[in-house]
Amino acid sequence: MNADMLVNSPELARQHKQAKARRARLFGRCPAQGGQLSAPPPKRPSSERRPVLSPEEAAEQRVARRREVDRIRREKARALREGAPPIQRVIPPLPEGYDPSRPTVPGIMRFVAAYYGCTAQDLQSPSRIHTVVKPRQVAMYLVKTLTTRSMSEVGRRFGGRDHTTALHAVRKIAALIGEASDLTAEVEALRLKLTGGDAA
Numbered sequence: 575m576n577a578d579m580l581v582n583s584p585e586l587a588r589q590h591k592q593a594k595a596r597r598a599r600l601f602g603r604c605p606a607q608g609g610q611l612s613a614p615p616p617k618r619p620s621s622e623r624r625p626v627l628s629p630e631e632a633a634e635q636r637v638a639r640r641r642e643v644d645r646i647r648r649e650k651a652r653a654l655r656e657g658a659p660p661i662q663r664v665i666p667p668l669p670e671g672y673d674p675s676r677p678t679v680p681g682i683m684r685f686v687a688a689y690y691g692c693t694a695q696d697l698q699s700p701s702r703i704h705t706v707v708k709p710r711q712v713a714m715y716l717v718k719t720l721t722t723r724s725m726s727e728v729g730r731r732f733g734g735r736d737h738t739t740a741l742h743a744v745r746k747i748a749a750l751i752g753e754a755s756d757l758t759a760e761v762e763a764l765r766l767k768l769t770g771g772d773a774a
Contacts, residue, residue: 674770686713698733715747
C-alpha cells in the first residue's frame with residue numbers, strides 16, 4: 575500500500591475523527607458547540623464542602639448508620655408481629671373460560687394474580703419482591719393442591735423454575751396456613767372460588 579492510499583484511507587480518516595473527538599472530551603471542548611471550551615462547574619463554598627473525617631470519626635459514623643438501619647428493621651418487624659390492619663382485598667371473578675370442575679394452571683395463575691394486584695407474567699418472572707413472591711407461592715400451592723401436576727411441572731410453569739423451588743413454596747404456604755389466620759382465610763377463599771364453592 576503506497577502513501578497516497580494510506581492518507582486517503584476511509585478507515586484512517588474515521589480513526590482520526592474518533593481521536594479528535596476523544597481529545598475534545600478530554601480537554602473540555604464540545605464539538606457540538608463549535609469547539610468552545612465548556613465552562614468549568616462552579617466550586618462549592620468552603621462552608622458547604624463535606625468535612626474531612628478522621629478514621630475514628632468515619633468508623634463511628636458507619637456504626638451509627640448501621641444502628642439506625644437495625645432500629646428501623648426492628649420497628650418494622652414489631653409492627654408486623656403486632657398485626658397491622660390487613661389489606662381488604664376483593665375476590666375477583668374467575669378468568670374467562672375457566673371451569674371450576676377442571677382447574678388449570680393458567681386459570682389459577684391469572685386468578686391469584688388478579689386477587690393480589692399483579693399479573694400472571696409477574697408470577698412467571700424472576701422478580702423476588704414481596705408483592706410478587708407471596709402471590710407466586712400461593713399460586714404454586716393452589717396449583718399443586720387443585721391439580722395433578724408434579725412439582726417439576728409446577729416449577730416449569732412458573733417461569734422455568736426447578737422442582738425444589740416449587741416444593742419450598744408449597745411447604746412454606748402449608749406451614750403458614752396453620753399459623754397466619756389472614757393467610758389461611760385468603761387461601762381458603764381462593765380455593766373455594768376456584769373449585770366453585772361459596773366464596774364471594
